[in-house]
Amino acid sequence: MIKPLYSAATYLATPALLGYLAWRSRREPAYRQYIGERFGLRGPSAPRDALWIHAASVGEVQAMSALVRACQQRYPERPIVISTMTPSGADHVRRLFGTGVSAALLPFDQPHAMRHFVRQLSPRLAVIMEMEWWPNLFGCLRADAVPVVMANARLSERSARRYRRLPGLMREMLGTPRVISAQTRADADRLIRLGAPGDRVVVDGNLKFDASGSMDxxxxxxxxxxxxxxxxxxxxxxxxxxxxxxxxxxxxxxxxxxxxxxxxxxxxxxxxxxxxxxxxxxxxxxxxxxxxxxxxxxxxxxxxxxxxxxxxxxxxxxxxxxxxxxxxxxxxxxxxxxxxxxxxxxxxxxxxxxxxxxxxxxxxxxxxxxxxxxxxxxxxxxxxxxxxxxxxxxxxxxxxxxxHAGAGERLLSRLGPLLRGDR
Incomplete structure (x- = not known):
């Protein structure tokens, strides 16, 4: 019952979302350029069958930068797409990786927009960074049988208390990933209590320890x-x-x-x-x-x-x-x-x-x-x-x-079988 109500609310929020984009574009004109993508009117300009990584914005892109470079070295034949929620995040992808990685903006979590995005991208593997938990996104990935890995997952006690109010929705989302790679044992325990299958939750550490080694x-x-x-x-x-x-x-x-x-x-x-x-x-x-x-x-x-x-x-x-x-x-x-x-x-x-x-x-x-x-x-x-x-x-x-470095290598070892295997 909660999921249909949530989906309906995302459509009812369309005027507010348009207003938000108009307001942000006054200071950051790039927001205006991506309106079609945000509402699923235009799909991502990216290769299919790619390793797709979703990171919210600049900080998350930076956090997984070492992992991306390791994937490029280990799997040079596999294209990589990184989506973000902000134009500044997409710009940071281009700054870090140039034309070697495709950048895209994730649409708002409206059912048709997510369905269009996921089916046009048709990724080999989806890696979702930290707490980018969008019910319709996870539902589309599950419907299209796309393997999902939740990377660098964290969950504070404060957030866990809020999410416990939606037990059915959380069990559905947390049951989607093949692997949930948590930052700490405490994060893992909270995720399991929230509904994540215990046999899919592992503790690999914090990718930010690895990314911090990349210095100019x-x-x-x-x-x-x-x-x-x-x-x-x-x-x-x-x-x-x-x-x-x-x-x-x-x-x-x-x-x-x-x-x-x-x-x-x-x-x-x-x-x-x-x-x-x-x-x-x-x-x-x-x-x-x-x-x-x-x-x-x-x-x-x-x-x-x-x-x-x-x-x-x-x-x-x-x-x-x-x-x-x-x-x-x-x-x-x-x-x-x-x-x-x-x-x-x-x-x-x-x-x-x-x-x-x-x-x-x-x-x-x-x-x-x-x-x-x-x-x-x-x-x-x-x-x-x-x-x-x-x-x-x-x-x-x-x-x-x-x-404490090494989380990226541990996570990469978990991605390998999913990247090599057939869906």
């Missing part, structure tokens, strides 16, 4: 040179609404001890770049935008990272990292990227999407949690003042990342 050191060195090699640099990355004011408050406090400090500020979403620029200007801060003000970076107090896909190596130009989405109750963002660069990591208290990773980093002495702007300022200022403490914490962070 040359670009990082070049940016640090342009900023000024002698200046201390603090990066506040993946920040969200209501976090930037606290970050800027902390920045002003830190400047009392480090007057030549540069704040490298990287908002999570591209449609907020102008908003964050105006916020900085309203506080009288000298700001440069990376996309257009290269000549002014050395004199800026704040460098706004308004380019997409560069965050993994922007960390390499910094001394200390704060990872956002954590001072506000949004669950945090990927803190393994700065850890892989050997940076001490500072986080807010809300990291429920990365509970195990935060536990590991904190236990290793590689991450610290703060609750407000004043604590953030004290922590960052202390780390900037003590090169030895920074080096020790950063070294522990890098060692942790190296110890």
């Amino acid at each position: 050191r040359e670009s990082a060195r070049g940016l640090r040179h342009d900023i000024g090699s002698a200046r201390p640099v603090w990066i506040a990355a993946s920040t969200r609404g209501n976090e930037e004011p606290a970050v800027l408050d902390a920045f002003r406090m830190i400047q009392k001890d480090h007057p030549d400090l540069l704040l490298l500020l990287a908002p999570r979403h591209a449609d907020r770049f102008d908003e964050v620029e105006h916020l900085c200007q309203a506080r009288g801060l000298r700001l440069a935008r990376r996309s257009r003000d290269s000549a002014g970076m050395a004199d800026a107090e704040v460098l706004l990272a308004d380019t997409l896909g560069e965050l993994p190596w922007l960390y390499g130009a910094a001394d200390v990292a704060f990872v956002g989405g954590s001072l506000v109750p949004l669950g945090g963002q990927n803190m393994l990227e700065p850890a892989a660069w050997g940076l001490p990591v500072v986080l807010g208290p809300h990291t429920f999407n990365f509970t195990e990773v935060v536990k590991q980093l904190t236990a290793a002495g590689a991450a610290e949690s703060v609750s407000n702007a004043a604590e953030l300022a004290r922590t960052v200022s202390r780390l900037l003042s003590d090169p030895q403490e920074r080096a020790n914490g950063g070294g522990r962070a890098q060692s942790l990342v190296a110890r």
Whole structure:
């Protein structure tokens, strides 16, 4: 009963979805270009019988980048298609892989749109990243007998409580994959309690540990040179609404001890770049935008990272990292990227999407949690003042990342039989 009601609701939501696309396209015109694809009016321009990987957006594309390259090496004859939910995600696919991988946008989860997408693509294998759980998508894959692997699966206790209200729908979706590759034992246990068959759930680790090893050191060195090699640099990355004011408050406090400090500020979403620029200007801060003000970076107090896909190596130009989405109750963002660069990591208290990773980093002495702007300022200022403490914490962070790498190879061994076999 729930599934038909859900499907009906997706059609009733069409006016709202059109309004959302129109609103997003005002700041990101690329949203307008994909309207046909999002509603199933135009199918994907991609090869059939491919390995199809679905990743929500830029962060998830980055997380599976090492896995994709391993698949290209192991199965060079198999075309690869990566779908995302955002134009920026599709652009990141093209930046990372060029013409070697086809990029597409997944349609909204309306029955006809998903059916058209899946049948036109007709993939050999579908790999669904993390929590992209769409009932009609899973139903179409099941109807067409497409093997499905759920990769890098995670499920917080908070999310599990919500999903338990829909037991039938969850059992149907979680019964579709041939393999559910969970990040941790706790994730696996929650997935099984939610309805996933226990014999299909395995713990392979977190792909982000593998992706963190892919670093553009040359670009990082070049940016640090342009900023000024002698200046201390603090990066506040993946920040969200209501976090930037606290970050800027902390920045002003830190400047009392480090007057030549540069704040490298990287908002999570591209449609907020102008908003964050105006916020900085309203506080009288000298700001440069990376996309257009290269000549002014050395004199800026704040460098706004308004380019997409560069965050993994922007960390390499910094001394200390704060990872956002954590001072506000949004669950945090990927803190393994700065850890892989050997940076001490500072986080807010809300990291429920990365509970195990935060536990590991904190236990290793590689991450610290703060609750407000004043604590953030004290922590960052202390780390900037003590090169030895920074080096020790950063070294522990890098060692942790190296110890936990290997999820991609384990997952690849599970994909092999499904890629080689007949459906």
